[in-house]
Amino acid sequence: MNRLDTGGDSLNSPPLSSLSLEALKIEAVKLRIDILRMLNAAGSGHPGGSLSIVDILTVLFARHIRRVRPGIPDPERDRFVLSKGHGVPALYAVFARLGIIPREELLTLRKLGTRLQGHPHNGSLPYVEASTGSLGQGVSIAQGMALAARLDKSERRVYTILGDGEIQEGQMWEAFLSAAKYRLDNLIAILDYNKGQIDGFTSDVMNIDPVTDKLVSFGWEVQRIDGHDFPAIDAALEAAKTREGRPHFIVADTVKGKGVSFMEHNAEWHGKAPNDQETAAAVEELEQLLIPAMASQS
Amino acid sequence: MKTPTRISFGETISELGGEDSAIVVFDADLAKSTQSIRFGKRFPDRFFEMGIQEQNMIGTAAGMALSGKKPFICSFATFVVGRFETIRMSIAYSNAPVVIVGTHCGIGVGEDGYSQMALEDIALMRSLPGMHVIHPADDVETRQVVRYLVEHPHPAYLRLTRQAVPDVHGEDYVFRFGKADPLRPGRDAVVFCCGPVVSHALDSAETLALEGYDVRVVNIHTIKPLDIDTVVAAARETGRVVTVEDHSIIGGLGSAIAETLGEILPTPILRIGIRDVFGESGSSEALYEKHGLDAKGITLQIRAFLEGTPAFHRANSSAG
Ligand SMILES: Cc1ncc(C[n+]2csc(CCOP(=O)(O)OP(=O)(O)O)c2C)c(N)n1
Numbered sequence: 001m002n003r004l005d006t007g008g009d010s011l012n013s014p015p016l017s018s019l020s021l022e023a024l025k026i027e028a029v030k031l032r033i034d035i036l037r038m039l040n041a042a043g044s045g046h047p048g049g050s051l052s053i054v055d056i057l058t059v060l061f062a063r064h065i066r067r068v069r070p071g072i073p074d075p076e077r078d079r080f081v082l083s084k085g086h087g088v089p090a091l092y093a094v095f096a097r098l099g100i101i102p103r104e105e106l107l108t109l110r111k112l113g114t115r116l117q118g119h120p121h122n123g124s125l126p127y128v129e130a131s132t133g134s135l136g137q138g139v140s141i142a143q144g145m146a147l148a149a150r151l152d153k154s155e156r157r158v159y160t161i162l163g164d165g166e167i168q169e170g171q172m173w174e175a176f177l178s179a180a181k182y183r184l185d186n187l188i189a190i191l192d193y194n195k196g197q198i199d200g201f202t203s204d205v206m207n208i209d210p211v212t213d214k215l216v217s218f219g220w221e222v223q224r225i226d227g228h229d230f231p232a233i234d235a236a237l238e239a240a241k242t243r244e245g246r247p248h249f250i251v252a253d254t255v256k257g258k259g260v261s262f263m264e265h266n267a268e269w270h271g272k273a274p275n276d277q278e279t280a281a282a283v284e285e286l287e288q289l290l291i292p293a294m295a296s297q298s
Numbered sequence: 299m300k301t302p303t304r305i306s307f308g309e310t311i312s313e314l315g316g317e318d319s320a321i322v323v324f325d326a327d328l329a330k331s332t333q334s335i336r337f338g339k340r341f342p343d344r345f346f347e348m349g350i351q352e353q354n355m356i357g358t359a360a361g362m363a364l365s366g367k368k369p370f371i372c373s374f375a376t377f378v379v380g381r382f383e384t385i386r387m388s389i390a391y392s393n394a395p396v397v398i399v400g401t402h403c404g405i406g407v408g409e410d411g412y413s414q415m416a417l418e419d420i421a422l423m424r425s426l427p428g429m430h431v432i433h434p435a436d437d438v439e440t441r442q443v444v445r446y447l448v449e450h451p452h453p454a455y456l457r458l459t460r461q462a463v464p465d466v467h468g469e470d471y472v473f474r475f476g477k478a479d480p481l482r483p484g485r486d487a488v489v490f491c492c493g494p495v496v497s498h499a500l501d502s503a504e505t506l507a508l509e510g511y512d513v514r515v516v517n518i519h520t521i522k523p524l525d526i527d528t529v530v531a532a533a534r535e536t537g538r539v540v541t542v543e544d545h546s547i548i549g550g551l552g553s554a555i556a557e558t559l560g561e562i563l564p565t566p567i568l569r570i571g572i573r574d575v576f577g578e579s580g581s582s583e584a585l586y587e588k589h590g591l592d593a594k595g596i597t598l599q600i601r602a603f604l605e606g607t608p609a610f611h612r613a614n615s616s617a618g
Contacts, residue, residue: 144362
């Protein structure tokens with residue numbers, strides 16, 4: 001099972017930035033396969049919350065984040081902070097597709113000596129902008145980066161992805177207050193609203209709704225989208241570039257475990273790696289989605 | 299002269315603000331108490347009033363540091379260090395060179411009582427990999443430490459006092475990061491001390507000298523990284539070790555010294571500090587007296603220690 005065939009191949013594939021939204025959708029399927037294989041090889045990790053953000057990450061890194069590319073990081077790059085750090089396999093898969101890390105390295109996830117730590121560690125890998133994995137801290141960090149960009153009179157934007165369980169943390173709401181106070185219109189927070197956390201549905205564990213109203217009342221510019229609809233993701237990220245003195249929130253309705261039928265909406269798949277059979281079944285299901293694409297490409 | 303070291307900080311950081319535009323200062327609704335307001339008044343564009351949001355302040359400063367700024371975050375030591383896990387992740391593990399400025403350390407806080415006193419902060423900060431811990435003894439030292447920390451490329455914790463502390467250094471003093479500061483020679487014992495009680499330790503050594511005890515006093519302004527060579531040499535030369543700190547004896551300077559000597563050169567040790575109890579209200583002076591941290595209390599304890607404890611390494615070496 002520890003092979004990466006039929007996934008996203010960075011060497012022989014066109015750059016993500018050159019692809020249409022339709023083609024990116026196919027890329028995201030391949031990235032899902034990579035994620036499952038990584039998790040399977042690691043024997044642990046978080047599939048549910050990785051699969052729910054991969055579509056957003058694909059569009060974000062393909063079409064919106066500027067100057068993140070192989071090589072030495074450019075100080076003027078946009079920043080991305082994965083506040084919900086446990087979703088990091090999805091980020092590593094995107095990094096491999098961008099050519100930032102060799103694709104084979106994905107299989108070192110969580111192994112001793114790897115750059116691909118189980119949760120993001122900025123000291124281990126470039127473009128991991130901050131260490132996360134203790135939930136609730138990423139918006140504060142992203143806000144600091146956005147303030148620094150402003151002091152530098154730079155056009156840098158800062159993006160961050162949060163979990164719907166994660167925003168139960170009080171520090172998040174501290175940051176929601178302060179980003180509005182500082183009118184950080186270069187800050188874009190994306191809520192991966194996949195409705196689940198570890199102990200069950202977010203609405204049961206500690207309801208966050210009506211989350212959109214709350215965020216609006218905190219002074220953010222809020223959009224709500226289907227987080228698996230590529231044109232909608234793209235349009236929302238585009239709209240979030242307006243500079244009207246308010247920080248931007250994109251509340252993305254997503255499905256935990258998206259793309260693998262037996263993982264979808266199933267809390268059991270929050271933090272468990274698929275075994276060999278499960279991985280084979282999941283990959284087979286995802287590969288079905290690649291057949292029409294391959295046919296139309298040839 | 300007596301100066302609260304938080305004022306030394308506030309004055310120095312506002313001077314430095316004019317020299318280095320990368321310096322940014324944060325506070326959490328205590329800017330007058332921490333004296334960060336001095337910077338805030340001169341450089342409003344680089345001063346961030348975060349409200350009563352210590353965790354958010356920690357994270358925001360980390361983001362700034364990771365984008366090349368030089369943040370100083372200010373609050374009472376217990377309130378900011380109390381957000382330990384946020385510091386652990388956002389600053390330490392992210393290796394974000396933020397300077398955490400904790401004022402109102404120790405029982406020296408006085409009347410406000412335990413809730414406002416940091417008695418465990420050195421222990422917490424010292425346990426984080428890569429976190430450096432500095433606790434200056436007076437005005438002159440604090441000014442130099444602040445200037446030094448602007449260029450320090452690592453996370454650091456700076457521990458300061460509410461109350462005025464007497465000068466123990468002359469104007470010609472030179473602070474050296476990570477290097478112990480010998481204040482007084484002596485052969486019968488060595489006192490390692492830090493912060494507001496350094497002057498008490500010096501006064502105590504004076505009194506003991508009148509009784510014929512020759513006590514060395516060394517200021518350990520940098521608690522991490524500890525100047526191991528100086529600590530071990532002093533222990534070897536005197537054979538008896540005393541530590542004095544306005545902090546719990548669990549995890550602070552006394553622990554750092556005991557851990558080090560325990561591995562390298564086990565030496566009889568007396569730890570003077572807060573003995574695993576909470577603080578309470580009272581004047582600084584009354585509290586220092588109650589906890590044996592005034593010069594008189596330190597003298598009593600050291601005298602009893604010297605009378606009851608043979609100087610270990612010296613007793614074992616023939617020359618004596
Ligand atoms: C401060 C903190 N508390 C607890 C955890 C353990 N934990 C890891 S993931 C998770 C649930 C996160 O739920 P959510 O934010 O909704 O993420 P997703 O459902 O997308 O995985 C928890 C509680 C943690 N990482 N950090």
